Amino acid sequence: MNKIKTQKNTRRISHFLTYVYMILLSIIVVYPILITVSSAFKKGNVTAFTLSLHNDWTFLNFQRLFQETLYGTWYKNTLIIAIFTMIVQVTIITLAGYTYSRYRFAGRKSSLKLFLIVQMVPTMAALTAFYVMALLLNALDQFWFLTLIYIGGGIPMNTWLMKGYFDTVPIDLDESAKLDGAGHFRIFAQIILPLVRPMIAVQSLWAFMGPFGDYMLAKFLLRSEEKYTVAVGLQTFISDEQNQKVVLFSAGAILIALPISILFFFLQKHFVSGLIAGGTKG
Amino acid sequence: MKETKKNSNKAMLYSLIPGLGQFYNQQKFKGMLFLILTLAFVCELLLFGGSALGGFITLGTVPMEDHSMFLMIQGTLQLLVTMIFIGFYFINLKDAKQVAEDWNQGKTVHTTTKAILANLFDQGFPYLLTFPAYILMIFIIVFPVLVTVFMAFTNYDFYHIPPAQLIDWVGFKNFFSIFFLSSYRATFSSVFWWTLIWTICASTLQICLGIMTAMIANQSFIKGKRVFGVIFLLPWAVPAFITIMSFSNIFNDSAGAINTQVIPFLNHIPFFDIPSIAWKTDPFWTKTAIILIQGWLGFPYIYVMVTGILQSIPGELYEAAKIDGANALQRFRQITLPMILLVAAPIFVTQYTGNFNNFSMIYLFNNGGPGSVGGGAGSTDILISWIYKLTTGNSPQYSVAAAVTLLISAIVIGVSLLVFKQTKAFSLED
Secondary structure, three states: HHHHEEEEEEHHHHHHHHHHHHHHHHHHHHHHHHHHHHOOEEOOOOOOOOOOOOOOOOOOHHHHHHHHOOOOHHHHHHHHHHHHHHHHHHHHHHHHHHHHHHOOOHHHHHHHHHHHOOOOOOHHHHHHHHHHHOOOOOOOOOHHHHHHHHHHHHHHHHHHHHHHHHOOOHHHHHHHHOOOOOOOOHHHHHHHHHHHHHHHHHHHHHHHHHHOOOOOOOHHHOOOOHOOOOOHHHHHHHOOOOOHHHEEEEEEHHHHHHHHHHHHHHHHHHHHHHHHHHHHOO | OOOOOOOOOHHHHOOOOHHHHHHOOOOOOHHHHHHHHHHHHHHHHHHHHHHHHHHHHHHOOOOOOOHHHHHHHHHHHHHHHHHHHHHHHHHHHHHHHHHHHHHHHHOOOOOOOHHHHHHHHHHHHHHHHHHHHHHHHHHHHHHHHHHHHOOOOOOOOOOOOOOOOOOEEEHHHHHHHHHHHHHHHHHHHHHHHHHHHHHHHHHHHHHHHHHHHHHHOOOOOOOOOOHHHHHHHOOOOOOOOHHHHHHHHHHOOHHHHHHHHHHHHHHOHHHOOOOOOOOOOOOHHHHHHHHHHHHHHHHHHHHHHHHHHHHOOHHHHHHHHHHHHOOHOOOOOOOOHHHHHHHHHHHHHHHHHHOOEEEEEEHHEEEEEOOOOOOOOOOOOHHHHHHHHHHOOOOOOHHHHHHHHHHHHHHHHHHHHHHHHHHHHOOOOO
16 A cells, blocks of 8 residues: 555656646746747847846838848848758758669669768858859858758758658559550659658758858858848847847848748657658668 | 771760760760750850869958858859769769670670660669659758768858858867867866766666666566556657657756655655755756656667567577576576677667767757857757757857767767678678
């Protein structure tokens, strides 16, 4: 009788501790986000983020963002770059991933290994070279150059992940289609492609998010203010310690984070299967 | 078919001039194609390539007229083209020999243009599909990296800015100064050690936090799992640069929320008495802050992965272990941990290599500061942000930056390869 009671007690304590951990962690996660979100609706010019819920609330900051700053232009720039990056990169890695998964050709293994090694080289390794190339091609401050870099940079790793996902689609499907007389393109487009749609969605999201999240390359290659992407532009709001536009920064941050987070949660369930499949199946 | 016996060595010998061996094998179309490709390359070499390679060796002789960096880029491009041609040359030799042997063994050999084209399409289909990937990878990654490699062996810095000045090859001088020149050596070793500490602490923190959270949140009795799941994902869903910039403000010494809100709040708890902390001006506290923030940023990714893995472990395994009398710790060490490592080891490795090169965290939080450890590096600068400063600062040191880059890449690639070999996760068994 006593034993059962102590067992019950330890169980109760462990349940209690579990909830304490979960709630504490939730607070730690939510607190800084809430600070940023609430700052976006504060009146006047605040110098630093703090969480206070009794302010005068206003939507004026969003209006100021588009009227007083170049935020609208930055957002448009980023969207253009992101959409191009997404379409081209996903097309290329889908084709390449499919090929590596389905065809056995000379040089297949060695080029896959090459992808794996190239993927480990940090982007920074090419930074100065990018700069000189941009000078030579007159491409400083040009979107096409930055877009090409975003596309190319993600290819090796994402081809790997894509191939891994294609590998999870049983090869019998191809073979029965081949027996039915379907050609290369039909098998790919009508039979296999629909089955890897979740992974394509995930890859599209990542390719799309890349230009929104990149600060380093954009800062390095885009030199005039009206060419900035949002990451570089937003940073100018808070980089000047004396004149921080915290409320504008927060408002701008929300307009980026909200759509991206929504897309993220929408596709979230595919992340695990995609990554684990892509990362482990050879 | 008049003659069906071919001498494969003879075919190869003919193909020392690409195309002739193919003619010998009665593949006229292929022979023409190979011959034209070779002629095109020779013309290119005469018109452009020769001078490009020459310029690559001298890096220019007349200031203002010769732009050393452009010469280097053109030279590197020519080297790439030449390498591709050499690759083609060997394929040509192999092809001549192979086809000749096919003749001897009585296999079908396509001699008509139409048959060769059809065969090319069938065989070449995989190459056609992967072609864009190769091209982009070569020009966006391999080519610039090659240029960086070469740059590390020059004296490209703010004393030598082309076109006004010429750049010269200096051999291993940059590497020598990193390791032996007192000023650079001090900076390099200081930055390097902090990079290691940062990588290990931050990555381990985010991995442990992720695993722990996944295990705790995966218990069956918990109510509101979905809500917690969404909350724990937030740091991953919000673009990192936004959160880092926000944190940079939140940790502000005088006005930030940590010093004005969180610490005063904690001090309400009995026995707590924390003074304001110099998050941005004391190197120790800046380092602590960035490691903690990286834990915050990085744990959701691990949490999601591990949750996925935990849910795939069959419950019978635990039941059986329980019956055998294994306690919770034993069950974790014998079942859970090995399962997690089996699947997620490569993902964990990428956390370490990722943080080793985590530029945004360092640069956007406090610009690598506070203070300085010489050589243009601040006290929280890691190698990658130091390189960025060397390249973009007022007195850029491109060649030293390139040399440090090579060292970094060597380390990252070495470690990754070692681990990937160990885990076999990326092995290519079919």
